[in-house]
Amino acid sequence: MKSRFTTIDVTAAVNDLSKFEGARIINIYDVNHKTYIMKVSSGKEKASILFESGIRIHRAYHDYQKASFPSSFSMKMRKHLNNRRIFKITQLGMDRVVDIQVDEGERAFHLIIELYDRGNIVLTGASYIIMNILRPRSDEDTSVRLVVGESYPLPNSRERPPTPSVDEIVEMLTGCDQKLPLKRAVVSPGFYSNALIEHVLLNEELNPDLQVSAIGNKQSIAPRVVSAIKSAEVITTAIEKNYGPGFVSYKLEKRSDGSEVEILLEYHPYLFSQHERGLFKRFESFSEAVDAFYAVQDVQKQQQEALRVEKEAIKKLENVKTDQSRRLLTLEDRREMCMKMAELIILNQGLVDAAINIVSTALARKAGWMQIKDMHCKAIENGDPVAKSIVGFNLKCNRIMMRLSDEEDSRDVPVDIRMTAFNNSRKLYEEMKAATEKIVRTKAATRSAIKNAEAKTHSAVKQVHLRVDTAKVRKEMWFEKFIWFISSEKYMVIVGRDAEQNELLVKRYLRPGDIYVHADAHGAASVIIRNKKGGGPIPPKTMTEAAQMAVCCSSSWTSQIVSAAWWVYDHQVSKVAPSGEYLTHGSFMIRGKKNFMPCSPLQLGFGILFRVDEVSVTNRNQQTLVVFEYFYV
Numbered sequence: 001m002k003s004r005f006t007t008i009d010v011t012a013a014v015n016d017l018s019k020f021e022g023a024r025i026i027n028i029y030d031v032n033h034k035t036y037i038m039k040v041s042s043g044k045e046k047a048s049i050l051f052e053s054g055i056r057i058h059r060a061y062h063d064y065q066k067a068s069f070p071s072s073f074s075m076k077m078r079k080h081l082n083n084r085r086i087f088k089i090t091q092l093g094m095d096r097v098v099d100i101q102v103d104e105g106e107r108a109f110h111l112i113i114e115l116y117d118r119g120n121i122v123l124t125g126a127s128y129i130i131m132n133i134l135r136p137r138s139d140e141d142t143s144v145r146l147v148v149g150e151s152y153p154l155p156n157s158r159e160r161p162p163t164p165s166v167d168e169i170v171e172m173l174t175g176c177d178q179k180l181p182l183k184r185a186v187v188s189p190g191f192y193s194n195a196l197i198e199h200v201l202l203n204e205e206l207n208p209d210l211q212v213s214a215i216g217n218k219q220s221i222a223p224r225v226v227s228a229i230k231s232a233e234v235i236t237t238a239i240e241k242n243y244g245p246g247f248v249s250y251k252l253e254k255r256s257d258g259s260e261v262e263i264l265l266e267y268h269p270y271l272f273s274q275h276e277r278g279l280f281k282r283f284e285s286f287s288e289a290v291d292a293f294y295a296v297q298d299v300q301k302q303q304q305e306a307l308r309v310e311k312e313a314i315k316k317l318e319n320v321k322t323d324q325s326r327r328l329l330t331l332e333d334r335r336e337m338c339m340k341m342a343e344l345i346i347l348n349q350g351l352v353d354a355a356i357n358i359v360s361t362a363l364a365r366k367a368g369w370m371q372i373k374d375m376h377c378k379a380i381e382n383g384d385p386v387a388k389s390i391v392g393f394n395l396k397c398n399r400i401m402m403r404l405s406d407e408e409d410s411r412d413v414p415v416d417i418r419m420t421a422f423n424n425s426r427k428l429y430e431e432m433k434a435a436t437e438k439i440v441r442t443k444a445a446t447r448s449a450i451k452n453a454e455a456k457t458h459s460a461v462k463q464v465h466l467r468v469d470t471a472k473v474r475k476e477m478w479f480e481k482f483i484w485f486i487s488s489e490k491y492m493v494i495v496g497r498d499a500e501q502n503e504l505l506v507k508r509y510l511r512p513g514d515i516y517v518h519a520d521a522h523g524a525a526s527v528i529i530r531n532k533k534g535g536g537p538i539p540p541k542t543m544t545e546a547a548q549m550a551v552c553c554s555s556s557w558t559s560q561i562v563s564a565a566w567w568v569y570d571h572q573v574s575k576v577a578p579s580g581e582y583l584t585h586g587s588f589m590i591r592g593k594k595n596f597m598p599c600s601p602l603q604l605g606f607g608i609l610f611r612v613d614e615v616s617v618t619n620r621n622q623q624t625l626v627v628f629e630y631f632y633v
Contacts, residue, residue: 001264001265001266002265002266002267002293003055004054004055004056004115005055005056005057005096005115006096006193006194006195007094007095007096007192007193008192008193008196008236008239008268008269008270009056009193009267009268009269009286009290010057010091010096010097010098010115011091011236011239011240011269012239012244012246012269012286013056013057013058013098013286013287013290014089014090014091014098015239015240015241015242015243015286016058016059016243016285016286016287017049017057017058017059017089017287018089019042019243020040020042020047020049020059020086020089021086021087021088021089022042022085022086022087023040023041023042023047023085023086024040024041024042024083024084024085024086025038025039025040025081025082025083025084025085025086025102026039026040026041026046026082026083027039027078027082028070028074028077028078028081028082029066029067029070029074030066030067030070030071030073030074031050031052031064031065031066031067032067033071034052034053034054034055034119034121034134035050035051035052035053035055036050036051036052036074036077036121037049037050037060037064037066038050038051038081040086047059047060048060050064050291051098051113051121052119053113053114053115053118053119053120053121053134053135054114054115054116054117054118054119054120055115055119056115056290056294057098057113057115058286058287058290058291059285059287059288059291060291061287061288061291061292061295062291062292062295064295073121073132073134076123076131076132077111077123077132080102080109080123080131081102081109081111081123084102084103084109085102085103086100086101086102087101087102087103087104087108088100088101089101092112092154092155093155094160095116095155096114096115096116097112097113097114097115097116097155098112098113098115099111099112100112100113105126106126107126108125108126109123109124109125109126109131110122110123110124110125110126110128110152111123112124112152118135119135120133120134120135120137120146121133121134121135122134122146122152124152127151128151128152128154129149129150129151129152130146130147130148130149130150130151130152131148132148133146133147133148136148160233160236163226163229163230163233164226164229165226166219166222166223166226167222169218169222169225169226170218170219170222172185172186173185173212173215173218173222173225174218176212177212178211178212178213179211179212179213180211180212181208181209181210181211181212182201182206182207182208182209182210182211182212182215182225183197183198183201183208183209185212186201186225186228186229192229192232192236195266195268195272195274196232196235196236196270196272197228197232198272198273198274199235199270199272199273199274200228200229200231200232200235201225201228202273202274203228203231203273204224204225204227204228204231205224206221206224206225206228235270239269239270243285244269244270244285244286245269245282245283245284245285245286245289246267246268246269246282246283246284246285246286246287246288246289246290247267247268247269247270247271247275247280247281247282247283247289248264248265248266248267248280248281248283248289248292248293249264249265249266249267249268249275249278249279249280250262250263250264250265250279250280250281251263251265251278251279252279253307261307264292264293264296264297267286267289267290267293268289269286269289313456313457314457316453316456316457317450317453317454317457320449320450320453321450321453324442324445324446324449324450325446327442327446328439328442328443328446331435331438331439331442332435332439334431334435335432335435335436335439338428338429338431338432338435339428339429339432340411341404341411341413341414341428342425342426342428342429342432343406343425344404344405344406344411344413345404345413345415345421345424345425345428346421346422346425347404347406348389348402348404348405348421349421349422349425350421351385351386351389351402351404352402352404352415352421352424353420353421354386355386355389355390355400355402355415356400356415356417356419356420356421358386359372359390359393359400359417360417362375363395363417369393369395372393372395373393376390376393389402389403389404390402391403391412392412394414398416398417398418399414399415399416399417400414400415400417401413401414401415402415478509479492479494479509481501482494482495482496482497482501482505483495483496483497483525483549483553485545485549485607486609487529487541487542487545487546488541488542488545489539489541489542491529491530491531491532491538491539491542492529492530493527493528493529493530493542493545493546493549494509494527494528494530495525495526495527495528495549495550495553496525496526496527496586497525498586499584499585499586499587500585500586502525502526502586502587503585503586505526505528506526506528506573506575506588507575509528509530510528510570510573511530511531511570512570512571513531513535513570514528514529514530514531514570515528515529515531515538515543515546515567515568515569515570516528516567516568516569516570516572516573517529517543517546517547517549517550517565517566517567518550518565518566518567518590519547519550519551519554519556519563519564519565519566520563520564520565520566521551521554521555521556521563522554522555523554523555524550524551524553524554524555524556524563525549525550525553525554526586526588527546527547527549527550527553529542529543529546543567543597544597544598544600546567547565547566547567547597547600548565548600548601548603548604549604550565551563551564551565551600551602552600552602552603552604556602557602560602562599562600562601562602563599564596564597564599565596565597565600566594566595566596566597567594567595567597568590568592568593568594568595572590572591572592573588573589573590574588574589574590574591575588575589576589577589
């Protein structure tokens, strides 16, 4: 997974951000200790530029959560940069360093973002004297001190090296580490990223992962390597000069429920051949691609963690099932064995009793182990069927092993010489019965254990999915900071929550053709009915619903005393008070006739607005377009 900008990414980002040259800086916010957002205004367009020390810089399209209180570093940037205009955004040489110049001449400031190594953010004056720095440091090798009051060392302007000749390529491939892949050997002395070099090598039908040592005739491939480097130069020049799209490559991983999760891999300002063959997304700009990549990175990490937790939970569940199945199989085998041995003893009862009597008699006569063994061997030689059936002795445990047969099979059966054949078989039947009862109990315990394991698995999967889903923050639309609803006739109605919002609502969002609704009650909110495109009269039902909301959002709600609501046109609402009078914050002067509405009941309800997928939007196109066209106006 890609983690930071390459040189070509910096080039594309600077080209992308150049449209904000001349924009005014409104404010600067902290996201974390190394990530900041610069809010800018360019004419009617407002935008945010996000820069992260050592990682990235791009236009931000997502709503990133900002710190509650600004850090001292962002306060310093605010002090010197707020309300000033961006003069120029440049890449210093061919390095991964971006210089945002604010104002020009002696009044200029430079905000320098380093995107290599551990990164840095430096604020300097017009002559590049450091005024503030995110990470002060000293370089003992070059005697450079990056601290406040010192001069920022501008990198030497490095031009792109000339295209190497065939002989130079041969010399380079011969002198480099022979274990390196071709793409690493070619990229090491130049200014091009691994991805770009891999792309141009593939286009020349060269294997970028081939080790240099495996290249037999380096002279034969050198012309194609030269051609590849020329192609890299053309692509880099095009990215420098042209504003182009961005691309994000990704892969799909499956969850346990069969659903698929997108795992974003890399972002690039160009669609490289190695990514074209796989899955990728195209964005209108490189900034959009980078912003989409990093906006979901934390969520993606949680999704990967969710997949890991799922697999572990499912593995534990399978282990429980396997263990319980193994126990049941062992018990069933034991039951079958006991039943079979008991049946064999009953079928060969005379033979078993005879063997028990012979061995017991020998032991009663104080015969030793060797004597009994000799007696057994002689009896076998004499053809004694009882002796032949005895295949082993375990006299310490008072047992003998007999090979007993029926019509189908023969089996070695342990026989206790302290009991008769009948008692031996009865003992085995008792063991079989105990095994059967244990099987019943084990099956019940197995069902319970599997049920508990499944519940724990589902709970673990649900919890981790919940954490992933809650991490996906949707960017709020402008009207969501107010109280709002869609009327029965598909008109957007917006209500201020307090005096501050009432002021904002009228000043910023009351348009020509809109209707202003208010109530004659203390604390009544300002209500605006947003007219549809093309204007036209607002239907009475929508007016009634807006009036009811105005009355409910006043002191009438708590006092349960109904008051009258009224409406006026947008041009009747003014913030200019008559001479000698003063309007408080959130109050307005109404000029002309107020159109009073019938008394409204103090009743409110609520509804749920569902967000549907693209297919559903297409299927309900005529219904949804009417509702949603007001959201973006």
